[in-house]
Amino acid sequence: MLMFNKIQIDKLDEKIDSYRHTHPKYTNYFMPELSDMEYWEGEHTLLLKKVYEGYNRIYFLSNDRDELMESLSNLSKYDSINVPYRRERNQDLYQTLIDGGYILFQTYERLSNFSIEQRGEFVENYANLDDVNDIDELLHKHFHPISDRLPSKDDLIKYVSNNQVQVCRDKDTQKVKGVIIFEICGKLCNFLEWASDASVGESLFLYMNAFNMLVQNGVNKCTLWVRCGNKRARQIYDILGFHADGLLDDTYLKPDIDN
Numbered sequence: 001m002l003m004f005n006k007i008q009i010d011k012l013d014e015k016i017d018s019y020r021h022t023h024p025k026y027t028n029y030f031m032p033e034l035s036d037m038e039y040w041e042g043e044h045t046l047l048l049k050k051v052y053e054g055y056n057r058i059y060f061l062s063n064d065r066d067e068l069m070e071s072l073s074n075l076s077k078y079d080s081i082n083v084p085y086r087r088e089r090n091q092d093l094y095q096t097l098i099d100g101g102y103i104l105f106q107t108y109e110r111l112s113n114f115s116i117e118q119r120g121e122f123v124e125n126y127a128n129l130d131d132v133n134d135i136d137e138l139l140h141k142h143f144h145p146i147s148d149r150l151p152s153k154d155d156l157i158k159y160v161s162n163n164q165v166q167v168c169r170d171k172d173t174q175k176v177k178g179v180i181i182f183e184i185c186g187k188l189c190n191f192l193e194w195a196s197d198a199s200v201g202e203s204l205f206l207y208m209n210a211f212n213m214l215v216q217n218g219v220n221k222c223t224l225w226v227r228c229g230n231k232r233a234r235q236i237y238d239i240l241g242f243h244a245d246g247l248l249d250d251t252y253l254k255p256d257i258d259n
Helices: 009-020 065-073 091-099 129-142 153-161 200-216 231-239
Strands: 037-041 045-051 056-062 079-086 103-113 165-169 176-185 188-196 221-227 243-253
Touching: 009 037, 009 045, 009 056, 045 065, 056 065, 065 091, 079 091, 091 103, 129 153, 129 165, 129 176, 129 188, 153 165, 153 176, 165 200, 176 200, 188 200, 200 231, 221 231
Parallel strands: 056 079, 188 221
Antiparallel strands: 037 045, 045 056, 079 243, 103 221, 103 243, 165 176, 176 188
């Protein structure tokens, strides 16, 4: 196994910049947050490991296929890799990952809606901190924790505290049975997670109500990611006015990962 090291964020940023300036042929680096990041360095390869709850996410910058392939072969089943791309997969990089012991586990595509409309008055249905455990349970029921990039409980607390989570509840128990998580960046909203055990109507209301909130706040553009092959979700997103914009993201895992 490779031995990863930690250094101060500013020093790590300098090291990354030095590799980026070489215009690496093999890379999946797309400016992640550098906190909790460790690194391994070869002669022509830099690996970065972002630590999450129960798994790690690996970023690489390399101009040496053999060295990159060898380093990947020495990673563990807890080290996942994401490769974003537009429209067509890089077959050379794909084969390098396969030769390094990884398999293509799942592919997501990004959908965009740049003309959302208000369809009623916004009904305030923000989650509260007492809902965090219910939300976490619901997300883990519907999604794979690694390939679907589920937020940690600390992340959920932050989202809830910032009014970035809306929910629908069971009328009798008030338990959360549907959730939508989002972040607003200027005039653009990124929908991060949507999961529901509620009826189709209640589930759709989460999005419609979020649209109403966004338009009232001057936001009329939004994006989300959906797993390729999820026909039911795609049908719903089509109804909501979303369209594929050509951006995709592959998740690679070691074959012995617990699915």
